[in-house]
Amino acid sequence: MRHSLPLAPQFYVTAPQPCPYLAGRMERKLFTSLQGDTAEQLNNALSKQGFRRSQNVLYRPSCADCAACLSARINVADFTASRGQRRTLRRNQHLERRATSPWATEDQYALFRRYLDSRHADGGMADMDVFEFAAMIEETPIRSRVVEYIDPDKGLAAAALTDVLDDGVSMVYSFYDPALEKNSLGTYLILDHIEIARNAGLPYVYLGYWVPGSPKMGYKCKFTGLELYHGGKWDRMRDPHDYDSTTHPLKSDPIAEQVANISLPDTRAP
Template structure:
């Protein structure tokens, strides 16, 4: 058991635990380990905000961050909504998709339509992943939590569900928990479009940040996040602007 991270504003202490070492789900041949908040801790949105501002992420009701013994390639990012500037390719995706999709934030509740799309996405995009055989209960447990303010943002094209962006609302921003989409529409760049929509949505709500999760430079499925600029990266001690990162290194504690 470890002490609470420094700088907590709330009273009381929070136990942190280290998981067992296990195979990394992102980088073959790597070992992974997580630091996670005591599952019995009483989590508030303010505590969630404090932890996400220290590089933590949510999976189900677990709040965790990587603490791998021999690797630090997973880097938490946050995007400042007021300063974000879409690239030329991102602007093309936005301009092309925005008139074609009806987007609606909805409650975080189980629907067969969502679950079937989730399974279709995993089977096509992550066929070797452990989540492919998830039951409806495991799917719900993975994406939702009773203390989080979660929206299932639906993207529909001609009335048909095309994507769902599971998004947490926090006091200072939104967190992209998980996004899944119809693999037959992969050429429409729905993952990028969904994150662009979350940035625009957060800006309209007056929120400062979008937390897109972990950037892993050497993992194709996770490296795209660094193309949303400017962004800030969590070094393990502080957030630093993207132009101060040595992106030829591992992304943590490396400065130009």
């Protein structure tokens, strides 16, 4: 199935497959390719409308059964670290941050495999080989970085593939040493990206999707300044239970209506 706007880009819909977040549900995605001279502008514009990047594709959930997946970002100006988050920062202050071009290494893949085998052994990425991993890291048509976190004594402890947008940083995918569970490295990576955005004068850290009712997503609610893209706009997150209605099967708009409501950037030369 294909739906298109009068001008490029064209939007497509994936076939339904089991939802990784809510049991018994099926998911599908609305997506478009990210390529050419306007890739940066398109990524900036669609990220503000709840889309996420995977290699050279931008996608957004477009499920027939519900509209539970809500894009989440942290407003850096409104963020205040909790007592527990401050402890996490102190616990990991020995780590050295190193931002590099998006280039995959053997150390990254070894860490990625340990992370998947421990945390997501039954997930959709469980069978990813070294070549697919390299594609995930390196196939980016926009400004991206790999942010590595190095333990001076033990080597690579964590890494994040991060896109630089015109209004923030987007954490595309992150992974860390599962043996360091007590260090709360998942939380630490987000806290450090808040600092990265603040130092760069960028107002937001994009975290991907938050899903009401999914235990996998509960950690995102622990960050103050969290905003959700809901009803075509970004709003400060309210009580998580306020969003339970998004799981209702009648909450999804028709595909053609979703596409028609997407705002595209003006890519005409000045």
